[in-house]
Amino acid sequence: MANMTPKERVLAALDRKKLDRPPVVCFTQIATVDAMDAVKVYWPDAHTDPHKMATLAAAPSKVFGFECVRLPFCLTVEAEVGGCRVDLGKMDRTPMVKSHVFDESNIPDDLPADFMTKGRIPVVIEAVKIAKQEFGKELPIVAGTTGPFTIAGHLVGTENLLLWIITNPEAVVKALKLATKLERSYIGALAKAGADVIVMSDPSASTDMLSGEMFDEYAAPYIIESFKDAGNAKKVLHICGDTTLLLDHMIKTGVNGLSIEEKVSPEKAVQIVNGRAALVGNVGVVRPLLQGTTEDVLRDATRVKNAGFNLVGPGCGLAARVPKANIEALIKAVKG
Amino acid sequence: MTDYLAQLAEVVVKGKIKEAKPLTEQALAAGVPANEIIFNGLSKGMEVVGQKYEKKEYYLPQVLLSAQTMYASLDVALPKLVVGSGGVRAKVVMAVVEGDVHDIGKNIVKAMLTGAGMTIFDLGRDVPIKNIVDKAKAESVDIVATSTLMTPTLAGMKEIERMMKEGNMKPKIKSMIGGGATSQEFASQIGADAWGPDAIAAVQIAMNLAKK
DSSP states (O other): OTTOOHHHHHHHHHTTOOOSSOOBOOOSOOOOHHHHHHHTOOTTGGGTOHHHHHHHHHHHHHHTOOSOEEEOSOSOHHHHHTTOEEEOOBTTBOOEEEEOOOOTTOOOSSOOTTGGGSTTHHHHHHHHHHHHHHHTTTSOEEEEEEOHHHHHHHHHOHHHHHHHHHHOHHHHHHHHHHHHHHHHHHHHHHHHHTOSEEEEEOGGGSTTTOOHHHHHHHTHHHHHHHTTTOTTSEEEEEEOSOOGGGHHHHHTTTOSEEEEOTTSOHHHHHHHHTTSSEEEEEEOIIIIIITSOHHHHHHHHHHHHHHTOSEEEESSOOOTTOOHHHHHHHHHHHHO | OHHHHHHHHHHHHHTOHHHHHHHHHHHHHTTOOHHHIIIIIIHHHHHHHHHHHHTTSSOHHHHHHHHHHHHHHHHHHGGGOOTTSSSOOOEEEEEEBTTOOOOHHHHHHHHHHHHTTOEEEEOOSSBOHHHHHHHHHHTTOSEEEEEOSSSTTHHHHHHHHHHHHHTTOTTTSEEEEESTTOOHHHHHHHTOSEEESSHHHHHHHHHHHHHO
16 A cells, blocks of 8 residues: 555545555645745746646645645636636735625626636636646646635625525526526536545635534535536535534435545544535644744644544645744654 | 513523513503513523523424514514613624624524613624724724634634724733634633634623723
């Protein structure tokens, strides 16, 4: 098993096979300033140039030893294609959605026919192809996408979307259907381009926002639908916050892996999931990775590994300023 | 009078937004003072909403609807409020710091503080640090309350502390922070006066700061 490539190891881990050690990955945002310095490719350029995107996405595996290539670096690609204004940020700040597009009365039934050629969709697809060709033998290509509930929130305003669950559920469904159409085509194209793993992050569907029942009604069916054209790519669902009560609901979407944050106790997560899906995570990004010491990171990562997570890594997207030493401590804790 | 107050609290808890305005008008017409409506009706309602959210009986959609209902009633009651008629009268400037657009948490805290009778100057999201400090000075507020969910924007909170200190605004004006990326350790480290772990705790924290 020691001879496995990182790609074989990651795919086996997502199939919940028994391994000598779990792979150490970052399935959420992976780039840091140290990685940028190493390959001389920086944000915001890397968001719009496929070669730069592929190069930066692979850098953390070369520089730190992560066992995957992960791109893009934000959750705004879909929102932008849907018509939102996006600020691409700066070297240490991720892009953000600056404005939503629709209100209750004007959510369209369909997307423009050429939406797959819009915004940065072609950039990400091209970057996946480049990454596949350059690194795809050894490393799994992990494409990050946004969950339909989160996209819908970008399109109409998350606060509006939540409020309409009570006051105007039809509008919620309409926004979700639009988001799902976009997402399903996008995921299909990413899989076709060579993505080995599709990670869908749906932060707005967390338990801070929705109850389990609301998740079943307004998130899960659209997640399932969005993954329909993923082909042979492994499917991973990432949801932020304390997902202890949501794990069962997440499993029911039929994904291969669940990526969760440190707000869930790792032992408890393993106990609840009980082999029904692979667990990915859940070392804290702010504490210990950003603000803690290497000892803190070593302690938490070892705990996650010993708890039995199938893949060990950050519980959420890395902040660009996470120190190199802490990432190295994370990787050392897993690889030894 | 207590009938009206109980009904108003109930309307807020259940989020019966259409009933908020007429019921508030009726209560005022029946001689219920605006401060009673706010502090013993709406405020009690929001308190219950907070408790239900804490116990996970309510999720964000219900909380948002209750907040909207409270605002609908406040629109009618606030103009009739006689100044100095009881309750905590703190003035608070609120904002999501520059670089971050996640403002739902801030809006919930705003609703809870409004429910507690405080005057809120809400600057919105992605707000330049200087604007926050300038507003605090211009309105001579009691508290500067900022939030962020992201990590790159934590530096903005540190900058607020620096500017407040430099402008001799402390200790007269207090600062409190909250949001996903913040913690008690971080608050202590930058010199913020308080950290709010959630919207419910934020009410008590703000009340305590206002008394100091």
